[in-house]
Amino acid sequence: MTKTILITGANRGIGLELVRTYLGMGDHAIIACCRSPEKALDLQTLRDSSGGKITIEQLNVADEKSVQNLTTALAGQTIDILLNNAGIMGGRESAINVDFGQWMEAFKVNTMAPVRLVHAVLENLKMSDDAKIMTISSQMGALSLNSNGAAAYRSTKAALNKVMQVLALDLSTMGITVAVIHPGWVQTDMGGTAAEITATESAAGIASVISKMTPAETGSFYKWNGEGHAW
Numbered sequence: 001m002t003k004t005i006l007i008t009g010a011n012r013g014i015g016l017e018l019v020r021t022y023l024g025m026g027d028h029a030i031i032a033c034c035r036s037p038e039k040a041l042d043l044q045t046l047r048d049s050s051g052g053k054i055t056i057e058q059l060n061v062a063d064e065k066s067v068q069n070l071t072t073a074l075a076g077q078t079i080d081i082l083l084n085n086a087g088i089m090g091g092r093e094s095a096i097n098v099d100f101g102q103w104m105e106a107f108k109v110n111t112m113a114p115v116r117l118v119h120a121v122l123e124n125l126k127m128s129d130d131a132k133i134m135t136i137s138s139q140m141g142a143l144s145l146n147s148n149g150a151a152a153y154r155s156t157k158a159a160l161n162k163v164m165q166v167l168a169l170d171l172s173t174m175g176i177t178v179a180v181i182h183p184g185w186v187q188t189d190m191g192g193t194a195a196e197i198t199a200t201e202s203a204a205g206i207a208s209v210i211s212k213m214t215p216a217e218t219g220s221f222y223k224w225n226g227e228g229h230a231w
């Protein structure tokens with residue numbers, strides 16, 4: 001069945017591979033959002049060969065005005081899947097050396113922006129008969145993983161997990177399924193070349209989890225391979 005999927009941070013890394021994955025999965029319509037469409041050459045190439053299945057929208061997820069513009073651009077259009085992918089590290093320092101400015105920026109992008117995006121396209125999601133919101137979190141945000149380093153990043157993803165768990169309950173009465181997922185340790189600019197899996201493998205896993213996810217599983221934390229992740 002044809003779905004419309006909105007992906008943030010779609011110009012590189014896991015986001016770009018999510019676009020490629022959904023393009024290869026059939027007749028889906030993909031709204032690929034990125035900060036600088038004019039610089040997103042790989043995404044433009046995909047769009048140009050997609051037969052009209054990919055549209056590119058300018059979106060800085062941390063900028064309220066930019067998000068408002070997206071709401072206006074998409075008015076009246078059904079969205080079946082919102083994929084909150086955009087994210088930043090916010091520094092890799094330990095808690096005793098954390099850079100407060102970078103930490104604040106990471107909170108805006110990693111924690112608050114996914115919720116802002118839900119607000120922005122809620123009317124579009126309500127038009128779907130099987131709406132799903134998947135947000136890319138990280139094992140580094142799991143309270144069950146007791147390790148240190150990258151304190152800013154870990155805390156923004158931990159807060160993201162909690163707010164999405166709460167949002168799942170908020171939206172359950174509307175039939176909208178909400179979950180978070182650890183995408184694996186992935187070979188991207190963020191994950192580095194030593195990472196365990198490719199962005200293509202990660203994206204395929206994420207799309208598979210989304211396709212199998214049912215309203216009964218709302219509020220779940222997954223791994224990219226479909227297993228549950230401990231909170």
Ligand SMILES: NC(=O)c1ccc[n+]([C@@H]2O[C@H](COP(=O)([O-])OP(=O)(O)OC[C@H]3O[C@@H](n4cnc5c(N)ncnc54)[C@H](OP(=O)(O)O)[C@@H]3O)[C@@H](O)[C@H]2O)c1
Binds near residue numbers: 014136191192195
């Ligand atoms: N790679 C890993 O091992 C790993 C592990 C766990 C979780 N994750 C999570 O997976 C997601 C994707 O990560 P990745 O590895 O693909 O990282 P990446 O290669 O660094 O790509 C990050 C993406 O987020 C976008 N972005 C950042 N800030 C933005 C903003 N304010 N507005 C719009 N887009 C913004 C970037 O756009 P620009 O090009 O404009 O900067 C880029 O498209 C993130 O949420 C990350 O935390 C990754």
